[in-house]
Amino acid sequence: MTGFMPKLAKSLAQNLRWVQDNFPQKKHINRAEVFFQPFVELRQQLVSWIEESREAFTLRQDFNPEMLGFDHFDAGGYAEVYTSPCKRFAIRVSRDCADSAYQDFLTIALQRQHNPFYPKVYALLQHENRQVVLMEYLTLIDLDDPEYDEVEILREDSRLGKTGSPCPNRQELVRDIHALVAGDDCRLDLHPDNALLRHTGTGRQIVVTDPIAG
Ligand SMILES: Nc1ncnc2c1ncn2[C@@H]1O[C@H](COP(=O)(O)OP(=O)(O)O)[C@@H](O)[C@H]1O
Numbered sequence: 001m002t003g004f005m006p007k008l009a010k011s012l013a014q015n016l017r018w019v020q021d022n023f024p025q026k027k028h029i030n031r032a033e034v035f036f037q038p039f040v041e042l043r044q045q046l047v048s049w050i051e052e053s054r055e056a057f058t059l060r061q062d063f064n065p066e067m068l069g070f071d072h073f074d075a076g077g078y079a080e081v082y083t084s085p086c087k088r089f090a091i092r093v094s095r096d097c098a099d100s101a102y103q104d105f106l107t108i109a110l111q112r113q114h115n116p117f118y119p120k121v122y123a124l125l126q127h128e129n130r131q132v133v134l135m136e137y138l139t140l141i142d143l144d145d146p147e148y149d150e151v152e153i154l155r156e157d158s159r160l161g162k163t164g165s166p167c168p169n170r171q172e173l174v175r176d177i178h179a180l181v182a183g184d185d186c187r188l189d190l191h192p193d194n195a196l197l198r199h200t201g202t203g204r205q206i207v208v209t210d211p212i213a214g
């Protein structure tokens with residue numbers, strides 16, 4: 001009987017340790033405090049939380065952005081997307097299915113962070129063909145937005161590899177997408193659900209987020 005309580009305490013402590021090691025994102029988030037921080041501080045905080053979850057994601061591909069205070073926002077065929085309450089960040093969690101097309105696009109996007117047509121990516125967890133991507137929050141393009149037709153033109157130019165525009169960043173994007181769809185592995189899927197908008201101090205920028213599909 002005397003040895004029972006210490007044994008129980010030890011086993012509870014071990015269990016707690018196991019939970020902390022395996023579910024590091026299970027923390028209490030004070031949304032009012034966390035999401036009112038300035039952009040750079042918040043980004044650093046989110047990046048470090050996502051880094052803490054790297055091992056658990058690699059082991060079990062388990063990651064729930066709601067644990068970080070994010071809200072579920074939208075679901076596509078391959079991913080669930082969550083947004084921060086301050087609408088400055090989005091987290092895309094790929095579903096449990098192979099999406100090598102998105103992986104190929106993401107590989108290019110990471111090399112194109114200077115190009116405004118690509119989403120800004122701040123953190124990435126990767127296991128085989130599944131990813132958790134922390135990126136900038138972007139807004140949807142409506143039917144009556146001028147960018148709606150722009151996306152259609154961008155799709156046609158990307159299909160043909162037509163880099164006629166004088167804008168070097170657009171030329172780079174068109175060349176990249178054209179090269180991605182040149183093989184048999186994927187098809188062009190560029191439409192106004194897979195191209196969103198960034199609002200800057202000086203205007204609006206089309207950002208291509210998911211232009212090809214497997
Ligand atoms: N950075 C973002 N900010 C806001 N919403 C986004 C963002 N990325 C994606 N979404 C929303 O989530 C939806 C699904 O994301 P997407 O990457 O297209 O996944 P899928 O491969 O499943 O189509 C998009 O159509 C869009 O509505």
Ligand SMILES: [Mg+2]
Nearest residue numbers: 076193194210
């Ligand atoms: Mg999509």
